[in-house]
Amino acid sequence: MAKKITGNIKLNIPAGKATPAPPIGPALGQAGINMMEFIKKFNEMTMNQIGSTLPVAITVYEDKSYTFVIKQPLASDLLKKAAGVEKGSGSPLKEKVAKLKKDKLREIAQQKMADLNTDDVNQAMRVLAGTARSMGIEIEE
Amino acid sequence: MSDWICVTARFRELPPDWSPVHEVFAEHGCPATVEQDAPPQMSAYVYHSADSDVLIRCLERELRAYGAHEVTTEKVPEENWEESWKQFFHIRRVGRRILICPTWEVDRLTATEEDVVILLDPGQAFGTGDHPTTRMCLSLLEDVMTPGVSVLDIGSGSGILSIAAKKLGAARVLALDTDQAAVDASVANAARNECEVECRRAEDTLSVSEPFDVVVSNIISAVLMRIAHDVHSVLRPGGLWIVSGIIRDNWQDVQVAAEACGFRTSKTVEEDGWVSCLFSR
Numbered sequence: 001m002a003k004k005i006t007g008n009i010k011l012n013i014p015a016g017k018a019t020p021a022p023p024i025g026p027a028l029g030q031a032g033i034n035m036m037e038f039i040k041k042f043n044e045m046t047m048n049q050i051g052s053t054l055p056v057a058i059t060v061y062e063d064k065s066y067t068f069v070i071k072q073p074l075a076s077d078l079l080k081k082a083a084g085v086e087k088g089s090g091s092p093l094k095e096k097v098a099k100l101k102k103d104k105l106r107e108i109a110q111q112k113m114a115d116l117n118t119d120d121v122n123q124a125m126r127v128l129a130g131t132a133r134s135m136g137i138e139i140e141e
Numbered sequence: 142m143s144d145w146i147c148v149t150a151r152f153r154e155l156p157p158d159w160s161p162v163h164e165v166f167a168e169h170g171c172p173a174t175v176e177q178d179a180p181p182q183m184s185a186y187v188y189h190s191a192d193s194d195v196l197i198r199c200l201e202r203e204l205r206a207y208g209a210h211e212v213t214t215e216k217v218p219e220e221n222w223e224e225s226w227k228q229f230f231h232i233r234r235v236g237r238r239i240l241i242c243p244t245w246e247v248d249r250l251t252a253t254e255e256d257v258v259i260l261l262d263p264g265q266a267f268g269t270g271d272h273p274t275t276r277m278c279l280s281l282l283e284d285v286m287t288p289g290v291s292v293l294d295i296g297s298g299s300g301i302l303s304i305a306a307k308k309l310g311a312a313r314v315l316a317l318d319t320d321q322a323a324v325d326a327s328v329a330n331a332a333r334n335e336c337e338v339e340c341r342r343a344e345d346t347l348s349v350s351e352p353f354d355v356v357v358s359n360i361i362s363a364v365l366m367r368i369a370h371d372v373h374s375v376l377r378p379g380g381l382w383i384v385s386g387i388i389r390d391n392w393q394d395v396q397v398a399a400e401a402c403g404f405r406t407s408k409t410v411e412e413d414g415w416v417s418c419l420f421s422r
Contacts (some may be wrong), residue, residue, distance in 0.1 A: 008177070010175065010176045010177065010178075011174070011175055011176075012159070012160075012163050012173060012174045012175075012176065013172075013173045014172045014173065018173075018317060020222045021185035021188050021222075022145050022147070022217065022222075023147075023173055023174065023175045023185060023196045024222075025222025025223070025225075026172060026186075026217060026222060027175050028148075028222070028226065029220075029222040029225030029226055030225070031226075032226045032228075032229040033226050034226050035222060035223055035225075035226060036223050038262035046256075053163065053167070053172070053173075062272070063272045063275075064226065064229055064230065065298075072335060074159075074160040074163055074164075075158050076159040076163065077159055077160070087164075087168060088161075088164055098363070116157075116158065122184060127157040127158050128158070130157060130158065130159050131158045131160055134161040134207065135164065139338045141365075
């Protein structure tokens with residue numbers, strides 16, 4: 001069947017913890033997607049990643065069937081883990097919470113590259129350095 | 142009184158990475174977010190409570206600090222979101238005798254003895270009977286089925302065509318799909334209908350040895366052309382191949398490919414720019 005795409009939904013959901021509550025409920029319900037099934041599948045597939053927040057891209061077709069892709073954890077998640085902090089800084093300009101080696105940033109950039117719509121690791125590193133800065137994580141050479 | 146408040150942060154330009162904005166929401170008690178690229182925006186929901194006004198003011202201030210040019214709120218009443226997708230899928234009559242009934246509408250079903258009722262929970266798989274390609278396929282199947290024939294369903298999706306074949310008198314039905322979710326849906330729907338349908342996950346090439354009287358495939362033109370030769374060899378002489386899922390522009394190519402493999406075109410039907418056809422071997 002050549003299926004016509006009628007919608008794309010992008011969600012960021014904590015691994016293993018999808019529920020029918022908002023935002024998942026309204027987003028999927030409006031699109032006519034069988035939500036409980038999505039939730040069950042998502043939680044099953046991401047159980048071993050609990051603690052991370054995962055971006056999910058759902059493609060909805062005209063007959064209300066759908067496919068979804070689970071991406072690498074959010075960049076902010078990967079950065080926090082690598083820097084060993086639980087949360088970013090509330091005032092990133094004044095208060096730095098951690099330092100992260102550039103090599104580590106490159107590693108994360110490689111892991112996250114496809115999700116950032118680039119095949120240039122330096123470009124991915126620039127984006128991630130921006131994210132790190134906004135969280136009060138300093139990048140050191 | 143509303144139960145939820147949807148907070149949306151709008152941006153003039155698409156942020157290179159949404160995760161810092163997500164972090165702002167997450168740190169204010171919204172662990173899940175929805176993002177949109179055009180126009181760029183991210184939303185999350187706050188449960189309405191005595192503290193929610195303070196929380197939203199704080200959230201708005203931080204979202205603006207992260208570059209949002211506008212932050213809006215909208216009240217959203219609590220509802221039964223688990224069930225809302227079902228409003229798109231109702232009992233539907235297809236062809237002369239087939240009635241497709243979603244499992245949650247069984248109570249509303251009024252069928253005569255003549256009717257062939259198919260209970261369906263489509264889950265994630267294709268085939269609700271709502272799409273012209275499925276409808277045309279079901280009608281053609283209804284036209285050609287005689288009791289005792291064997292049927293091969295290539296690209297079974299929800300299993301709707303296999304179940305219809307069995308209920309219309311097939312002695313044996315084999316349902317193949319390359320997608321495990323579809324195979325699971327076919328198995329569940331066949332059980333629901335108390336139909337004996339053998340469901341298997343298939344690879345790209347057709348690995349079926351025994352001959353069939355009828356093959357039905359509601360897939361896409363490219364795959365139909367690729368499998369035409371294999372289908373011809375699994376069909377008994379005089380056997381029939383029902384094809385669907387063809388956009389009008391591609392129909393000529395499919396027909397040429399099938400006829401080159403030895404098929405004759407017996408009947409074509411068209412609806413909404415989709416073509417279905419009955420080929421005979």
